[in-house]
Amino acid sequence: xxxxxxxxxxxxxxxxxxxxxxxxxxxxxxxxxxxxxxxxxxxxxxxxxxxxxxxxxxxxxxxxxxxxxxxxxxxxxxxxxxxxxxxxxxxxxxxxxxxxxxxxxxxxxxxxxxxxxxxxxxxxxxxxxxxxxxxxx
Amino acid sequence: xxxxxxxxxxxxxxxxxxxxxxxxxxxxxxxxxxxxxxxxxxxxxxxxxxxxxxxxxxxxxxxxxxxxxxxxxxxxxxxxxxxxxxxxxxxxxxxxxxxxxxxxxxxxxxxxxxxxxxxxxxxxxxxxxxxxxxxxx
Amino acid sequence: xxxxxxxxxxxxxxxxxxxxxxxxxxxxxxxxxxxxxxxxxxxxxxxxxxxxxxxxxxxxxxxxxxxxxxxxxxxxxxxxxxxxxxxxxxxxxxxxxxxxxxxxxxxxxxxxxxxxxxxxxxxxxxxxxxxxxxxxx
Amino acid sequence: xxxxxxxxxxxxxxxxxxxxxxxxxxxxxxxxxxxxxxxxxxxxxxxxxxxxxxxxxxxxxxxxxxxxxxxxxxxxxxxxxxxxxxxxxxxxxxxxxxxxxxxxxxxxxxxxxxxxxxxxxxxxxxxxxxxxxxxxx
Numbered sequence: 001x002x003x004x005x006x007x008x009x010x011x012x013x014x015x016x017x018x019x020x021x022x023x024x025x026x027x028x029x030x031x032x033x034x035x036x037x038x039x040x041x042x043x044x045x046x047x048x049x050x051x052x053x054x055x056x057x058x059x060x061x062x063x064x065x066x067x068x069x070x071x072x073x074x075x076x077x078x079x080x081x082x083x084x085x086x087x088x089x090x091x092x093x094x095x096x097x098x099x100x101x102x103x104x105x106x107x108x109x110x111x112x113x114x115x116x117x118x119x120x121x122x123x124x125x126x127x128x129x130x131x132x133x134x135x136x137x
Numbered sequence: 138x139x140x141x142x143x144x145x146x147x148x149x150x151x152x153x154x155x156x157x158x159x160x161x162x163x164x165x166x167x168x169x170x171x172x173x174x175x176x177x178x179x180x181x182x183x184x185x186x187x188x189x190x191x192x193x194x195x196x197x198x199x200x201x202x203x204x205x206x207x208x209x210x211x212x213x214x215x216x217x218x219x220x221x222x223x224x225x226x227x228x229x230x231x232x233x234x235x236x237x238x239x240x241x242x243x244x245x246x247x248x249x250x251x252x253x254x255x256x257x258x259x260x261x262x263x264x265x266x267x268x269x270x271x272x273x274x
Numbered sequence: 275x276x277x278x279x280x281x282x283x284x285x286x287x288x289x290x291x292x293x294x295x296x297x298x299x300x301x302x303x304x305x306x307x308x309x310x311x312x313x314x315x316x317x318x319x320x321x322x323x324x325x326x327x328x329x330x331x332x333x334x335x336x337x338x339x340x341x342x343x344x345x346x347x348x349x350x351x352x353x354x355x356x357x358x359x360x361x362x363x364x365x366x367x368x369x370x371x372x373x374x375x376x377x378x379x380x381x382x383x384x385x386x387x388x389x390x391x392x393x394x395x396x397x398x399x400x401x402x403x404x405x406x407x408x409x410x411x
Numbered sequence: 412x413x414x415x416x417x418x419x420x421x422x423x424x425x426x427x428x429x430x431x432x433x434x435x436x437x438x439x440x441x442x443x444x445x446x447x448x449x450x451x452x453x454x455x456x457x458x459x460x461x462x463x464x465x466x467x468x469x470x471x472x473x474x475x476x477x478x479x480x481x482x483x484x485x486x487x488x489x490x491x492x493x494x495x496x497x498x499x500x501x502x503x504x505x506x507x508x509x510x511x512x513x514x515x516x517x518x519x520x521x522x523x524x525x526x527x528x529x530x531x532x533x534x535x536x537x538x539x540x541x542x543x544x545x546x547x548x
Contacts, residue, residue, distance in 0.1 A: 022195040025184040047162040058159040059221050060201020067196045084196050085387055086227040086408050088499040090526050090545060092519045107541055108503045112410060113359055115501050130518055134360050134501060136386060222524055223545050225362040227389050227408060229382045244404055245366045249547060250496055252364050267381055271364060271497050273523060296469040299458040321436040332433040333478045333495050338471020358470050364497040
C-alpha cells in the first residue's frame with residue numbers, strides 16, 4: 001500500500017471488539033491505547049474455569065485473549081489484521097481470579113503478514129501467559 | 138517412572154473431561170478412542186461466534202479444543218499430561234457451523250514433557266484448524 | 275490462481291535444493307517423493323555438533339531441516355511456497371549420528387499461506403524432532 | 412530449588428558458548444550482558460546463504476541463533492536451561508549481510524521450564540527475525 005492504514009481510536013476499537021458475541025460473553029473491554037501498546041481487560045465468570053479445585057481459567061480462554069489482543073493491537077497501531085494465521089501461547093502460571101489484563105505490542109507490521117505479541121497479567125501484575133500471533137492483512 | 142501410566146478408558150476420560158466448567162459450557166463429548174487417536178465433538182452455541190456476518194467460531198474456541206484434546210489424548214494413550222506448557226495453532230478455514238470434531242494424536246510421550254497434535258474438522262471432514270501442544274507430566 | 279501449480283519432479287526438486295550454498299554444505303539430498311510425502315536425507319559432518327560430549331547435532335540444524343523440508347514439500351505436492359513465514363519445532367531426542375531423514379507432509383495448501391509438518395528420524399526410525407512451518411506463496 | 416542458580420559472567424558464558432563446534436563454525440561471540448538482555452553477534456560466512464541471488468542467510472541459521480541465544484540468556488540471567496524443548500520463529504526480512512545481532516530476554520524463569528524471547532537485527536538495527544523458546548532446566 002502506498003499509504004499507511006489510519007490508526008483507529010479507542011471508541012472505534014471498542015465498538016469493533018464488541019461486534020463479536022464471544023467477546024461480549026467474556027465481558028472484554030479495551031482500557032488503554034498508547035503509541036506502543038493496547039491493553040484489554042477481562043473480568044471473571046465461572047464458566048471459564050478449567051480446574052475447579054484451584055479455580056483456574058481455561059488455557060483456551062487465555063489463548064483467545066492472546067489471539068484477539070494481537071489482532072486489535074495491529075489494527076490499532078497502524079497495521080491491518082483481518083484474520084489470525086497462526087499463534088503460539090506459553091502458559092506460565094494458573095490464572096485463578098479476575099480481572100486479567102492482556103497487553104499487546106507490535107512485533108512487525110507487514111503487507112501480507114503482521115506479528116504481535118501479548119502478555120497476560122493478573123491484577124497484581126504477575127505474568128500468567130504470553131504469546132504471539134501472525135495475522136493476515 | 139519404572140512403569141507406564143495405565144491407559145484410561147472412555148468412561149473415565151468423559152468423567153474427567155466434564156469436571157471443567159468450561160468443557161461443560163462448550164458441551165464437549167469424547168466420541169471415540171482408538172490405539173492411535175482420541176476424538177472429541179463440540180456442538181455449537183451462539184456465544185462462541187467471532188464474526189457474526191459469517192457466523193464463524195472464535196479462534197480462541199478452536200485453540201481451546203486443540204489445547205485440551207492434546208492433553209486428553211496423552212492421558213488416554215499411556216502418557217501423563219497435567220498441564221499445557223505451550224501450544225501452536227494454525228487456522229485454516231472459518232468454522233461456520235457445528236458440530237466440529239477434534240482428532241488428537243500423540244507425537245511423543247516423555248517423562249517431563251509430551252507432545253500431541255490435533256486436527257479440527259467440520260461435519261464434512263474439512264480441516265478447519267490444526268496444531269500441537271507440549272504438556273508437562 | 276485459477277490453475278494449480280504444476281507438481282515438480284524429483285530431479286527438478288534436487289536441482290532447486292542445491293542452489294542454496296547452505297544445503298550444499300549440509301550435503302542434503304531428496305531421496306523420495308510420493309503423493310503424500312517428501313523425504314530428505316542429511317549425512318553428518320562434525321561442524322554441526324552442539325554438545326561434543328554426546329556428539330549431538332545442533333537444534334538449529336534440525337530446525338533448518340524442518341524449515342526447508344516443509345517448503346520443498348509444499349512446492350513438490352502442488353502448492354507454492356516462496357518463503358517461510360514462521361515455524362515451530364519440538365525437540366524430542368538428541369540426534370547423535372547421521373544420516374538423519376526429514377519426512378515432510380502437507381497440512382494445508384492455501385493461496386496466501388500453506389502449512390507443512392516435518393518429522394526428523396534417525397537411521398533406526400526414532401523420532402528426533404518434529405514441527406511445522408507456515409509458508410507464503 | 413531452595414537457592415537461585417548463580418548468574419554466570421561474560422567470560423564464563425563465552426567459554427561455554429564455544430564448546431559447541433557449530434558455534435565456533437558460525438563465529439559467534441557474546442558481546443553484551445546486562446540485567447535484562449544478552450546480546451550475541453554472528454559475523455558472516457558464505458556457506459550460510461540460502462538464496463544466492465539476494466545473498467540471504469538461511470532461515471535455519473536465524474533459527475539456530477534464536478534457539479541458542481534464548482538458552483544462554485536464561486543461564487546468564489539466573490535461570491537454568493539445559494536443553495531446548497520447543498521453539499517458535501517468525502521471519503520478518505531477509506538477512507542479506509552480516510554481522511547480525513541476537514538480543515535475548517527472559518520471559519519467565521521456571522523450575523521445570525523457562526521461556527526466553529530473542530530478536531535478530533542487522534547492523535542497522537532492522538528486525539530480521541524474532542521468536543521464543545521453551546527450555547528445560
